[in-house]
Amino acid sequence: xxxxxxxxxxxxxxxxWLLAALVLLVFFWFNAREPDNYTFFKLLNQTxxxxxxxxxxxxxxxxxxxxxxxxxxxxxxAALSATVMGVAYRGGQGLPFWxxxxxxxxxxxxxxxxxxxxxxxxxxxxxxxxxxxxxxLYRGIAYIILxxxxxxxxxxxxxxxxxxxxxxxxxxxxxxxxxxLLLIFPFYYLWLHRTAAGRRLFxxxxxxxxxxxxxxxxDRIKLTAFLLNGLFAAIGGFFLTSRTGSVKYTIGTGxxxxxxxxxxxxxxxxxxxxxxxxxxxLALLLLTALKNGLMLLYNDAFILNxxxxxxxxxxxxxxxxxxxxxxxxxxxxxxxxxxx
Amino acid sequence: xxxxxxxxxxxxxxxxNRELGLSLxxxxxxGLIGLRNPAFASINNLQFILxxxxxxxxxxxxxxxxxxxxxxxxxxxxVMALSAMTAGIVMKNNLSQAEAQALAEGAxxxxxxxxxxxxxxxxxxxxxxxxxCGLVNGLLISYGRVLPIVATLGSQYIIYGLSHLVSGGQAVxxxxxxxxxxxxxxxxxxxxxxxxxxMLAAFLVLLVFITYTRHGRRLYAVGSNAEAARLSxxxxxxxxxxxxxxxxxxxxxxxxxxxxxxxxxxQDMAMGYEMYVIAACVIGGxxxxxxxxxxxxxxxxxxxxxxxxxxxxxxxxxxxxEFWKKAIQGAVILVAIITNVYxxxxxxxxxxxxxxx
Numbered sequence: 001x002x003x004x005x006x007x008x009x010x011x012x013x014x015x016x017w018l019l020a021a022l023v024l025l026v027f028f029w030f031n032a033r034e035p036d037n038y039t040f041f042k043l044l045n046q047t048x049x050x051x052x053x054x055x056x057x058x059x060x061x062x063x064x065x066x067x068x069x070x071x072x073x074x075x076x077x078a079a080l081s082a083t084v085m086g087v088a089y090r091g092g093q094g095l096p097f098w099x100x101x102x103x104x105x106x107x108x109x110x111x112x113x114x115x116x117x118x119x120x121x122x123x124x125x126x127x128x129x130x131x132x133x134x135x136x137l138y139r140g141i142a143y144i145i146l147x148x149x150x151x152x153x154x155x156x157x158x159x160x161x162x163x164x165x166x167x168x169x170x171x172x173x174x175x176x177x178x179x180x181l182l183l184i185f186p187f188y189y190l191w192l193h194r195t196a197a198g199r200r201l202f203x204x205x206x207x208x209x210x211x212x213x214x215x216x217x218x219d220r221i222k223l224t225a226f227l228l229n230g231l232f233a234a235i236g237g238f239f240l241t242s243r244t245g246s247v248k249y250t251i252g253t254g255x256x257x258x259x260x261x262x263x264x265x266x267x268x269x270x271x272x273x274x275x276x277x278x279x280x281x282l283a284l285l286l287l288t289a290l291k292n293g294l295m296l297l298y299n300d301a302f303i304l305n306x307x308x309x310x311x312x313x314x315x316x317x318x319x320x321x322x323x324x325x326x327x328x329x330x331x332x333x334x335x336x337x338x339x340x
Numbered sequence: 341x342x343x344x345x346x347x348x349x350x351x352x353x354x355x356x357n358r359e360l361g362l363s364l365x366x367x368x369x370x371g372l373i374g375l376r377n378p379a380f381a382s383i384n385n386l387q388f389i390l391x392x393x394x395x396x397x398x399x400x401x402x403x404x405x406x407x408x409x410x411x412x413x414x415x416x417x418x419v420m421a422l423s424a425m426t427a428g429i430v431m432k433n434n435l436s437q438a439e440a441q442a443l444a445e446g447a448x449x450x451x452x453x454x455x456x457x458x459x460x461x462x463x464x465x466x467x468x469x470x471x472x473c474g475l476v477n478g479l480l481i482s483y484g485r486v487l488p489i490v491a492t493l494g495s496q497y498i499i500y501g502l503s504h505l506v507s508g509g510q511a512v513x514x515x516x517x518x519x520x521x522x523x524x525x526x527x528x529x530x531x532x533x534x535x536x537x538x539m540l541a542a543f544l545v546l547l548v549f550i551t552y553t554r555h556g557r558r559l560y561a562v563g564s565n566a567e568a569a570r571l572s573x574x575x576x577x578x579x580x581x582x583x584x585x586x587x588x589x590x591x592x593x594x595x596x597x598x599x600x601x602x603x604x605x606x607q608d609m610a611m612g613y614e615m616y617v618i619a620a621c622v623i624g625g626x627x628x629x630x631x632x633x634x635x636x637x638x639x640x641x642x643x644x645x646x647x648x649x650x651x652x653x654x655x656x657x658x659x660x661x662e663f664w665k666k667a668i669q670g671a672v673i674l675v676a677i678i679t680n681v682y683x684x685x686x687x688x689x690x691x692x693x694x695x696x697x
Binding site: 070122124125126128129130132133134135136137138139140257260261264269270271300302303305306307308309310312313316317320321324 | 495
């Protein structure tokens, strides 16, 4: 790899630059095609729809992906947690709202914990298989609780101010939920990339056996990652519900794939040991800019998914092809030297 | 080691056979559900379950090949939708021509001549589309070095998108289908639905391929140790690619079965079906890391899921059985998978004890 890309300094070779360039490219391309409807201000407004709930789920998914595991059940966890909140509050006739929120967070954490326990207890089954079944299980429980009904009637500050409110900031109307998400990122970055606890996650994901022998409690780390993932899924469900105003058991279907896509696009690998918080943020921005633009041009969910899939594959494939090319050149050069 | 083993009939050894264990579990399930609702264990219903599960078995056979080489394919439901939709659109377009022609020739009713492109051609088309999807998946994974989950997650989005583009935003309904396509999964031969016969054919072909051909054995070699396989002269990438193409072809055919069975082709047909197929493989004893799994086990695993699905409807736990089916399916599959782990662990412990380790 060093021979071809060696001339470029290491920090410039990071995935983040590619993503940042793509964000700008996508933004200006759509801006040129739809100068009136696709502006920075309107895009900022649309982050509610395309960015926040998936963003929270992706933050949790990142932890699990760094460990080399995967969690298919996040969307179902979000649905179940939001269902619990809606049913506990019962449109103002049940528990107080803060208690309902607490219950929701507990439900999310419990779902994550159950996943984690199953994963460390049954190592010969893979997290993918386990969370595949718990996905159906969690949605099933949400279905038992709510049946085909929906639960709503949330307080105004939640369904209106949090869901659709904005704060004037530097002359921009920044959606409140976006602000909350963005505020989390610096802390999340520091925790994951700059503390021992965060680095342990990367260590366990790179080589779990070596980590265990060097004294890491790998099972505990896994459990924590799955638990936090469940918690983040619940928070994602919380913001999703504030936007839709009511809960059904089908809420957020397919979001798990979007969360995985965002994390992988941002530099995580499903084989573990890799992942980046800045990359995740950029991937989130990229998808938001792309989805909003495509929605304006085509107004078609299928076209939107098609381009997301294409982007996901290309962003992973292209660096792979470059490194394969570099490998081949290196081998050729070594052969030439040997021939001399 | 000095004494040659004497072959005596040993019932304990027979029980250790994994497939036999699974079939006993399956029989017990049928018996238990049958006790509660005798209609469940009737020959008619069991035949119905077999026909219902045939599509899942066809898919699970392909998924087994992919899992054997240590890969996975979660785009199969999208491949089913795309190939059925492509064939369906061709059928629909040719059908309207046939109707117009017949009317022009003075036929009394147009419905009498619901003919279209011959069924074998349509099947070939669907299998071809499936093979193309499998080829792309395989190329991405083997030559592009993209991790299987990521590659097929991405291609799932893309293929569903293509299926939407092909459909032009419309579904293909029964009125758009030719008579022989509608009857495709409704005919029966020797008391079994034609789906069962197609499944049996696929089963036998893959059984011979995987157990007796050189290429079939290579799937196991690549999955158990790719590096060792490469060093012993196996083209690992080509083998991985071929597994994905096989999966694609079977998914294309299964898509046609599914469409004919449902009498409807929608652009998001079979969404989420891949999860059941993977679960069937895992229950059937295929390792997700590759290299181990038997074809009979896979069929039994799919049948177990079929029995559970049908049984949950037949049990009538409450007034609304569909409700319970939806609600506890996940729990039941989880229990089945975990039971399987315990059986496997017991088996491994016994093997270790026999070797005095």
